[in-house]
Amino acid sequence: MDGGITKKTPVTSSQVAEHAGVSQSAVSRTFTPGASISPKTRAKVLAAAKELGYRPNAIARSLITNRSRIIAVVMAYLENLFYPDVLEELGRRLSAENYHMLLFTGFKDRDSDPVFDQLMQYRVDGIILASTSLSSELAAECAVAGIPVVLFNRTTERDETSSVTTRNREGGRLLGEFLVAGGHRSFGYIAGLENSSTNRDRFGGFREALEAHGITDIAVRTGNYSRLEAEAAARELLALPRRPEAIFVANDHMAVAVMDVARHEFGLTIPDDLSLVGYDDVGPARWPSYDITSVTQPIGPMVEATVDILMDQIHSGEIEPQHKILPGELIVRSSSRLPRTGIVEIDGQRVYRPERAT
Amino acid sequence: MDGGITKKTPVTSSQVAEHAGVSQSAVSRTFTPGASISPKTRAKVLAAAKELGYRPNAIARSLITNRSRIIAVVMAYLENLFYPDVLEELGRRLSAENYHMLLFTGFKDRDSDPVFDQLMQYRVDGIILASTSLSSELAAECAVAGIPVVLFNRTTERDETSSVTTRNREGGRLLGEFLVAGGHRSFGYIAGLENSSTNRDRFGGFREALEAHGITDIAVRTGNYSRLEAEAAARELLALPRRPEAIFVANDHMAVAVMDVARHEFGLTIPDDLSLVGYDDVGPARWPSYDITSVTQPIGPMVEATVDILMDQIHSGEIEPQHKILPGELIVRSSSRLPRTGIVEIDGQRVYRPERAT
């Protein structure tokens, strides 16, 4: 019995070298792909390494190579299932490239400055900003420091930072057309974070589509992408003297909450009394209890594009901003009255694709 | 225009030292709390650091201090909202202690060995294993290496690794008593991962409680904590010739799926045709569409205990296994027929607390 309180210092490359009867360089070369090393010594080193339980020290390696193989992922909140899904996919894709995630979450959105400070201290090779914004000073600082930054599912005013998004404006427009074609005549919108690009674009497209049909009156409340605030917004909207026939909720996470309020607090039947449409096509929207018509944001391709941009910029050293915009699809479900035309079935899902060319 | 392709090398402590007219040591001491440094030089250094945009290099610091201030968090999947919630709370608690999370997710549970290899290379100061298991060899290896490991929401056969759990057996027992007291006479159970301690304990307690009332016949199917598999399990259970009056689903994540299947595929009314109870008290269980009776797992206290154990072991160097077991509470909702006694209201929630002393 050793009491279990022992604390062994890790094996170093020098110890392996001595044990194998070679130089420390040889050990280093053994674990550096592409380095000049003969199969014979390589085998000796590997044997010694295995015997001693040696693992290269990634920290020490980073110090000399200036590459930490760490990507900072910043997600202020994970309440919306969309983001955990993204996180999981990021885990897969980044580990395939032999990169790792330093995750920053659980802070208030405005407190991103200390987070940024921490993240810079670890000399991360790249930064993914998912559910938070970044002041333009900080973005500039990253650019100067040569650290690639990708905004995930958001953009900045000027296009100075790389981003991956979907066609939010088009998605909003499509939802507008869909609801108009479905025969609705009064409309509501429950907004996400006021200053977020997704909210701005989705609403912009939605409003454009309605205006094209002469509709300019939209009852708007704000849910800030939070369940609780969306509930409050729904209560206000549904209590209006002239209740909207259709409501576009800026994302599914809030749409689920809105549907709960409509049904259980106002006793409404969906879609007879009220049509609801959302955005993201996230888990709960697909559950039969909700079954919400929604525009997809394809997580797989979005994450792939994000990682591609990062890898490209890391390897090339060029940090010219790149912008990837992926298409979305309007998935038709039972939460809204349906148009008579334009709905096609693809892969067992009903999709809205109106005829017109635009 | 500089073309935006510049790649500046970060400022070092030596550069700050030169700029401030002091030694590199002085700079280091300025950024090391508790080091011997006069207010005057400290001010000089801080001014120079600010001017140059200096940030201490955490990598280099780790190399010499043997402390990375990084905690590895291993969560194979995030599908169950319980885990994102945990992650967010971990973010808060760890950053308060000035630690950071290296997150490993998105891999198959059995592929944990390469994950472990990666994580060891970064010389993390601690490991939190949340939604994955760890082979006992690996646990032993950590113990030898002196790295604190805490199992979150799971335990191992022998108690050789620290853990934080809730009273799962008691929770299962309570749910059993609750359903029996509610007048149900036939029972089903939809299991989680077969080899997980939570599944074993919850079911063990449940069976004990039923046996105490002479009930030994429980229809069991396995959902492996996955929504899809839970749906399949529900279909089997609900299609039985003698359908159970009450089903205990091993966690809420699956219980939601089961309820969807019961209502939308079998046309059952909850709780008239079927009573459902779950575990975790996770988000969707609280939504009015589901409103599932469930036993809480208090995320805040659980995460707090986890971080406490880690900090204790990191600072003391002792890695004697510690086990923290927190209480849960049975929250009564509308997904099940209710017992006539034992339900009390606390903080606006209905809680089941039967009279008997045990």
Next chain:
DNA sequence: TACCTCGTTGCATACGTATGCAACGTAAGC
């Protein structure tokens, strides 16, 4: 045999920071 080539190896150094040690200056005590 002499020369060149090329793959392999070790030596020495560098990465950016923390820290033991000795030297220094200042203030307190007599």
Next chain:
DNA sequence: GCTTACGTTGCATACGTATGCAACGAGGTA
């Protein structure tokens, strides 16, 4: 004024790895 004590400071070194450079040896050619 001298001694002692103590708070500051800089020097030098160490952490574990990667890599340029020179040296070495084997194999091929003339």
